[in-house]
Amino acid sequence: MVSFESDYITGAHPKVLDALVRTNLEALPGYGSDCYCKSAADKIRIATGDKDADVFFLVGGTQTNSVIITSYLHEYDGVIAATTGHVALHEAGAIEGTGHKVLAIDCDSDENYGKIKASTLRQYLEDFYNGGNHEHMVAPGMVYISHPTEYGTLYTKNELTAISGICREYGIPLFLDGARLGYGLMSHDTDVTLEDIDRLTDVFYIGGTKVGALCGEAVVFPRIKTPESSVSDTKSKSHPAGFNPEFIWHAGEPSHFVTTSKRHGALLAKGRLLGVQFDTLFTDDLYFEISKHAIDMAERMIQIFHDKNMRFFLESPTNQQFIILSHEENELLKDKIAYSFWQKFDEDHIVVRFATSWSTTDADMKALEKAL
Secondary structure, eight states, X not given: OOBOXXXXXXXXXXXXHHHHHHTTTOOOOSTTOSHHHHHHHHHHHHHHTOTTXXXXXXXXXXXXXXXXXXXXXXXXXXXXXXXXXXXXXXXTTHHHHTTOOEEEEXXXXXXXXXOOOHHHHHHHHHHHHHSTTGGGSOEEEEEEEESSOTTSOOOOHHHHHHHHHHHHHHTOOEEEEOTTHHXXXXXXXXXXXXXXXXXXXXXXXXXXXXXXXXXXXXXXXXXXXXXXXXXXXXXXXXXXXXXXXXXXXXTTSSOOHHHHHHHTTOOOTTTHHHHHHHHHHXXXXXXXXXXXXXXXXHHHHHHHHHHTTOEESSOOSSSEEEEEEEHHHHHXXXXXXXXXXXXXXXXXXXXXXXXXXXXXXXHHHHHHHHHO
């Protein structure tokens, strides 16, 4: 059966596998200190336009989110995220397991589904710091966003700039989850570049697990903003009324990033396995080429759905497409093609997700059209 359940259901791109086989018997130092990790980091610095960025390679998305958030936050801090954010819904309480609360805020529907609005973020922070009891509450110590979001929607450059400005105004880091970043960057409807993300965030990661790698994520700290090396001069900043500098992000104080990664089981002894994969993905623009392929397949999928008069839950410009099915339609379709249940729509309908990926083929598209 052809499957559109997710974008991580196949293995790795053939060039990645070839590179792993070719380098398999090389004796290399561990924990990311090998030549392939260094080469991959250099190529990522070139791609971001940031020669001073610090780059680390971790094993998977949930581990990466947990490590980054824990590295930055004080014990009394929480992380702001959309109610639909991955850290809020799909990580089995990994963040809460580290002692930090996910401070979920509502996100709008339609084209903004899954995205935090700058005005909503500002209101949340103003309400917190203007409240007389904020010292008895979990402090907002970081803002987490995903791009693309869990609903395939994208932030515009203006939206990302506004959120970044608020985070810097309040002295808290902005963390962008890029598990599907390649698909967002190659969308025909985006005006956000990798250079923009590097400039506007404090930390982000480039997803490999869903974009051509067997596993792995590349964590990027723009302009060497690693938790152990960056400096936050809180005294020189002008802060909003009611702002308490005791709750500000102290960028130089969190635990060492590599140490935290080790403690969370996110650091591979054979780090070269991740380095080889990202070195290959960032050679000759392979990462962007295969991401564009997934977007091209998604646009074909959208056209098929339109031709078959399928009902869209929302308009997604990336590789995830969300369709409303009646229970009867679902029963007829589920044995012909694989997809994911996403959420209840109403008593008679559900929302399901179809995802393309770097490995989606023409034959897959023809099978989908036939099944519908």
